[in-house]
Amino acid sequence: MNRKEYADRLMDAVGKIDDVYIYEAQTYRAKRKTPGYVKAAIGLSATLLIIISFAFPVLLSRLRKGGMMNDDTRPVSVRNQMYATLLNSGVSSYKELPEIDGAALVWQNESDMEYRVIPLNDDETDVIMSGKGEPAGDATDNGVKIWVVTSDGLYMTPELKKSDGNTDIKAFDYDPELIIPDAAAKAILKIVKEER
Amino acid sequence: MEDRQIVDLYWQRSEEALRQTDVKYGRMLFSVSYDLTHSNQDSEECVNDTYYKAWNSMPTDRPDMLGVYLTKIVRALSVDRYRREHAEKRGGVGVATDELSELIPSDFSFDGYIDNEALKDVFNKFLGGLDRQKRVIFVKRYYFCLDIETISKQTGESVSAVKTALFRMRAQLGQELKRQGLL
Numbered sequence: 001m002n003r004k005e006y007a008d009r010l011m012d013a014v015g016k017i018d019d020v021y022i023y024e025a026q027t028y029r030a031k032r033k034t035p036g037y038v039k040a041a042i043g044l045s046a047t048l049l050i051i052i053s054f055a056f057p058v059l060l061s062r063l064r065k066g067g068m069m070n071d072d073t074r075p076v077s078v079r080n081q082m083y084a085t086l087l088n089s090g091v092s093s094y095k096e097l098p099e100i101d102g103a104a105l106v107w108q109n110e111s112d113m114e115y116r117v118i119p120l121n122d123d124e125t126d127v128i129m130s131g132k133g134e135p136a137g138d139a140t141d142n143g144v145k146i147w148v149v150t151s152d153g154l155y156m157t158p159e160l161k162k163s164d165g166n167t168d169i170k171a172f173d174y175d176p177e178l179i180i181p182d183a184a185a186k187a188i189l190k191i192v193k194e195e196r
Numbered sequence: 197m198e199d200r201q202i203v204d205l206y207w208q209r210s211e212e213a214l215r216q217t218d219v220k221y222g223r224m225l226f227s228v229s230y231d232l233t234h235s236n237q238d239s240e241e242c243v244n245d246t247y248y249k250a251w252n253s254m255p256t257d258r259p260d261m262l263g264v265y266l267t268k269i270v271r272a273l274s275v276d277r278y279r280r281e282h283a284e285k286r287g288g289v290g291v292a293t294d295e296l297s298e299l300i301p302s303d304f305s306f307d308g309y310i311d312n313e314a315l316k317d318v319f320n321k322f323l324g325g326l327d328r329q330k331r332v333i334f335v336k337r338y339y340f341c342l343d344i345e346t347i348s349k350q351t352g353e354s355v356s357a358v359k360t361a362l363f364r365m366r367a368q369l370g371q372e373l374k375r376q377g378l379l
Contacts, residue, residue, distance in 0.1 A: 001306045007297035008279070011289065013315035014296075014338045015272055019264045021323050025335035026224075026263070028328075030352030 082185040083142040085192050091116040106147040127187040145174045199262035206254035225270045232274035232288045232341045246270040292341045299370030
């Protein structure tokens, strides 16, 4: 047997290898290399995710301080609805504050500086004045001033801290300090919409 | 159609077996044969001969992997056809055989008997010891006689990496054949 004949025998022997190796080679699929642009996109997404995860708490904190979110971190739509409703309600208005008998919701639109009054019951008074509002810092003036008058004749504002100096409608310069809690805003909204 | 169902048709002596075989494996068998013979006519004849051999072998054979079973038949036929008709080596079987002959000493001469089963066992053991990627490269080159560029594309390896891998595997195979007293 010479070299060529032996090489032919080797080729014949290759033809007799186990089926599993033939099947493996026939069905083999090379691993697809991830294109460069896909790797770049993944890297950029991961970087953005890291930045957002660090930056989001800081942003949230600043939004809270800025008065744009309540302590429930929910959007301000309820309060905005309330302010809009107070500004646009059809309740009769007075140039001078009228005599108020019993509890009432009083608000003054800065557009016309006129007062509007809706009687309240004790439960409604409690709801509006309950809960603690978040200190707002430099709170945005929403174009309306709100008071709750108790059955004792005490004027209290949901937007100001409860102090003796803040319980006389004529004795202070109204400057919102607190964010009205959602429950209070919802209650005011409901009351004004019913237009009692 | 599943392989099992096609094999059942062979056993039932239904000519539908041949039609289904051609539908499922015709192109693959032609491709395997062409890579070995580099001739359309030879490949067509080898594929037809493969169907004839399959018809005569089933029954009694009942292969689990019909595709592989047919591949082995068409390869053997294609290698024989190539050797019979092509004195000049120009690719396919010729090139692969030349490469394997590199591990055989140039002054090789042997008057004794070399057991085909022993050679087969050496190859199987050798392939079993390789990692998957290298084994696939070896089988694609020396079983299917694919060219280096095609192997490179199919395995995702560079041409030089494939050439290097084949060179080293031939050297390892040569050592194993010597160790077994077959070289």
